[in-house]
Amino acid sequence: MFVKNTQDKLNNLKQKILDQLQDAKEKKVLRDLEIKYLGRKGEFTKILRELKNLKIEEREKIGKLANQIKNELQKKFKELNSEASEFNSSASEFTDVTLSGEKIEKGHLHPITIVQNELENLFTSMGFVIEEGPELESDYYNFEALNLPKHHPARDMQDTFYVDTRKETKKNGQINTNDLVMRTHTSPVQIRAMQKYGAPLKCVVPGRVFRCEATDACHEHTFDQLEGLMIDKNISITNLIATMKELLKGIFKKDMEVRVRPGYFPFVKPGIELDIKCTICNGKKCPACKNSGWLELLPAGMVHPNVLKYGGIDPKKYSGFAFGLGLTRLAMMKYGINDIRLFNSGDLRFLKQF
Ligand code: PHE
Numbered sequence: 009m010f011v012k013n014t015q016d017k018l019n020n021l022k023q024k025i026l027d028q029l030q031d032a033k034e035k036k037v038l039r040d041l042e043i044k045y046l047g048r049k050g051e052f053t054k055i056l057r058e059l060k061n062l063k064i065e066e067r068e069k070i071g072k073l074a075n076q077i078k079n080e081l082q083k084k085f086k087e088l089n090s091e092a093s094e095f096n097s098s099a100s101e102f103t104d105v106t107l108s109g110e111k112i113e114k115g116h117l118h119p120i121t122i123v124q125n126e127l128e129n130l131f132t133s134m135g136f137v138i139e140e141g142p143e144l145e146s147d148y149y150n151f152e153a154l155n156l157p158k159h160h161p162a163r164d165m166q167d168t169f170y171v172d173t174r175k176e177t178k179k180n181g182q183i184n185t186n187d188l189v190m191r192t193h194t195s196p197v198q199i200r201a202m203q204k205y206g207a208p209l210k211c212v213v214p215g216r217v218f219r220c221e222a223t224d225a226c227h228e229h230t231f232d233q234l235e236g237l238m239i240d241k242n243i244s245i246t247n248l249i250a251t252m253k254e255l256l257k258g259i260f261k262k263d264m265e266v267r268v269r270p271g272y273f274p275f276v277k278p279g280i281e282l283d284i285k286c287t288i289c290n291g292k293k294c295p296a297c298k299n300s301g302w303l304e305l306l307p308a309g310m311v312h313p314n315v316l317k318y319g320g321i322d323p324k325k326y327s328g329f330a331f332g333l334g335l336t337r338l339a340m341m342k343y344g345i346n347d348i349r350l351f352n353s354g355d356l357r358f359l360k361q362f
Contacts, residue, residue, distance in 0.1 A: 014058065014070050015070065017055055018052075018077055019077075021051060021052060021055070022077050025045050025081060026081075026084070028041060029041065029084060029085075032092070033092055033093065034093055034094075035092045035093065042085050045081070046078065046081060046082065046085075052074075052081075056071075116359050116360055116362050117362060119339045119345070119351070120232050120335055120336060120339050120351060123259070123335055123338055123339045123342060124214045124232070126258065127212070127214070127234055128212070128214065130255065130258040131236070134210075134251075134254070135210055136210040136211055137205075137210065137211045137212075138211065138212055138214070139197055139212070139213045140213065140214075141191070141196055141200050141213060143191055143215070143217075143218070144171065144188055144191070145188065145190070145191035145196050146188060146189075150168075150191050150192060150193075150195075151189075152318075153318035154195055154196065154198070154274065154275040154315055155274045155275045155312050155318075156275070162272070162273075167220040167221055168189050168190075168192050168219070168220060170187060170189050171187075171188040190218035191215075191217055191218065192218065192219055193233060193235070194214070194215050194233045195235055195275060195332060197211075197213040197215070197235060198275070198315065198330055201213070202237075202239070202319025203319055206320065206321065207240065207326045207328075208239055208240040208241070208326070209239045209240075209328075210237070211236075212234055212236045213234065213236075214232065214234045214335065215232065215234075216230060216231070216232055217231060217232070218230055223348075225346065225347045225348060226348055228336070230352060231335075231336040231337075231351075232334075232336050233332055233333060233334055233335055233336075234332075236329075236330060236332075236333070237328060238328055238330075239311065239326050240326065240328065243326075243327045243328050244310075245278070245310060247329060248309075248310070248329035248331070249282075251331075252306055252308065252331065253266065255333070259338065260287070260342070265285040266282055266284055268281070268283075269281045271309070273307060275309075276309025276310055276315075276330060277310060277312045279307070279308070280309055281306070282307075282308060283304050284302065284303055284305050285301065285303075286302060286303050287341045287342075289301070296346070303337075303341065305333070305334065305337065305338065305341075306331050306332075306333055307332050308329065308332070309330065309331075310328070310329055310330075311327070311328040311329065316328070336351060339351070
């Protein structure tokens with residue numbers, strides 16, 4: 009009895025909808041009708057929900073009929089929609105153009121995007137191209153070609169998410185593993201860019217990187233970097249420092265006081281760490297600068313000859329510099345954000361401030 013009832017209900021509803029469709033000539037009317045009957049809270053859907061109370065065989069029978077009717081109606085809606093007019097044609101409806109408009113709420117750019125856009129503008133104005141690379145990267149580009157062979161102790165400096173898809177290929181009787189990692193830095197794109205463009209070359213690479221970190225206010229497993237690479241004849245460390253200063257001026261809109269320390273990264277030689285005076289305490293020492301008065305911002309150095317070779321560039325003819333700016337860290341300093349976890353939190357109270 010229940011089955012018959014539901015069948016009738018469906019057929020009646022179908023007829024009702026078809027009758028109403030006869031007069032529907034405008035898109036808006038069609039849309040409203042479709043929502044009213046076929047939408048998530050529509051009458052049709054309501055009947056479908058009741059199906060769960062039926063026995064299995066009955067449910068199958070009615071379900072089939074319901075789907076058939078629904079498809080038919082959807083087709084009809086589509087057909088009518090393509091013939092319908094966009095605007096209300098009845099002369100009795102009139103639009104008062106003097107009414108004040110409805111305010112449309114504007115979206116916000118993410119603070120990382122803002123800083124990234126600024127830097128991209130700055131570097132393109134200096135003739136750099138913007139490159140991108142994959143976030144799921146081969147062990148080869150992420151480490152090997154950056155002068156970090158397997159089992160090199162310096163790999164420990166970057167806690168790595170190794171992805172377990174070992175693809176073994178055999179070449180000349182030798183087994184090669186093609187391990188994948190979530191890239192730990194944007195540096196692999198140095199090699200990719202060299203292979204793509206050769207020398208001379210000027211590029212920056214913004215992007216997301218991943219480290220297997222325990223998260224706290226200053227550590228995240230996912231953050232952003234901006235890699236920079238310049239290769240040409242006679243490039244020296246003075247070119248590097250001058251470019252870094254230009255970069256900092258572009259971001260902080262004033263000359264920044266910097267200091268240079270030696271730093272170790274296997275893909276540069278010599279390697280440096282460029283620090284800026286703490287923007288929070290202005291060098292007076294505070295928790296944000298670990299009571300040193302300085303903030304580590306820019307690891308950099310002269311590209312190691314082995315890395316140039318991996319990129320297919322002759323280190324006897326060319327030299328270059330590279331830097332790896334922490335975009336996330338920079339955004340924190342620029343806006344005085346004290347917890348890195350806010351960036352990926354999706355919290356609108358945070359995002360709406362930018
Ligand atoms: N890739 C390094 C890191 O993420 C930073 C770096 C880039 C250092 C380029 C030197 C040159 O730690």
